[in-house]
Amino acid sequence: MRLSKAFVPTLKETPSDAAIPSHQLMLRAGLMRQLTAGVYAYLPLGYKAMLKAMQIIREEMDAIGGQEFHLPALNPEALWMQTGRRNVPNFILSVKERDLVLAPTHEEVIAWIGANHIQSYKDLPQIWYQIQTKFRNEPRPRSGVLRGRQFIMKDSYSLDRTWEELDKSYDAHAEAYRNIFSRCGLKFFVVGASSGAMGGTGSQEFMIESPFGEDTVALCDHCGYAANVEVATSAVPSVGRSAESAMPKEIHTPNVKTIDELASFLKTDHRQLAKSRVYLHDGNPVLVLMMGNDQVNESKLIAAVGGGEVFAAGEEKLVELTGADAGSIGPIGFKGRIIADNRLKDSNNLVSGANKNDFHIINIDLKRDAKVENYFDLRQVEDKEPCASCGKEIRVAHAIELGHIFKLGTKYSEALNMRFLDEQGQSHPVVMGSYGIGVERIVACHIEQSHDENGIAWGKALAPYACHLITVNMNSKEAVLHANQIYQK
Ligand SMILES: [Zn+2]
Known part of the structure; x- marks a missing residue:
């Protein structure tokens, strides 16, 4: 391609709605244009970089025995009703006139194919993948291609007989992902994660720091x-238990609303203060005790109570449940489940609210005075x-996040009846894994990690073109001829 013929519409100014470097530079360098919120047209230079990432992905997926599919973006709505994912909030765009949806991922279609064609243990294992356009009912598209309504993903699915065999497929993917991101020149790390809407039981995210x-x-x-x-832990010390356990006593604490105010009022440190937060778990009250100003991590809380809907109780609900405002709530006399953070395990001589405004109780012994059902992180x-x-x-x-790998298990196999017969003729659901990579994210993350005041500093792996041939002296016939020969070669 000659630069004189190339379509590279660059911009001098940084578009005002682009807040992050990759978004700004992908627009300014003429890699893409936004058609509407969260929907981008990829122009030739941008698509070339993405094709290079896709080629690396294909090579590494093929190397672990992956077989490439091309599944339809349009899916019958009924298929998604069968797995209960049709109404996951902000997940699926629909085409109402025809009872179709635009697929955000393809577990359902893979399980439908498998249900029709996997019969025996001899048909397994399988690794099926595709590189395809996906859609998400994203309410607030932002950060350029990092959060869009339409995007290109490599998604793959492993089908195995047992959880042990799933471990092998999962590990093979983890290795392939390391190779893909390394070859793309990304400085990445891998974290344990919670699986959210995917419903898996083990997962890892591949990420770059930004x-x-x-x-x-x-x-x-x-x-x-x-x-x-959502799952991180640290080695903060727990409060522990003192030898002497004094008797609980109500004290007047006028105008003390926060843990810091309580600490200075009582001239004590945060370690003896147990903060109470009240949540509604599927409508039922749960009091959560935390040390001092430690923050409740809601993902951990949802896991601790066994899933379901968890909301912090509002001001009116707090008064209805405890008789007090947020600053004066405590475990003694609380009607409902009480759980506590591991840091407070079996502690004594704690201070917490008295469930009466402007009063606290001192010398609370969690083993003696409060019905703590269990301790969790x-x-x-x-x-x-x-x-x-x-x-x-x-x-x-x-x-x-660049990519995410999940041990799905049998959730979708059971919903869509994807089963196989073992050596003894017994029927079992196929054990699935699901693995995604955002193709645009690879390019955007490379740009985040590799740019300066002059623009994108392309690495060799993703650079749209490997070299730029310049004829230094256009007045020399010989130089032009020579440059043309090199160009043709
Ligand atoms: Zn360390």
């Missing part, structure tokens, strides 16, 4: 520990806490 990332992770630069804050880790693996300081940072 101040513009929407995920928050805990990282240890000393031992390499990395975890999404419920707290959100904080920057500079000691690492759970090596004890040195962790960092809490933002990150962008």
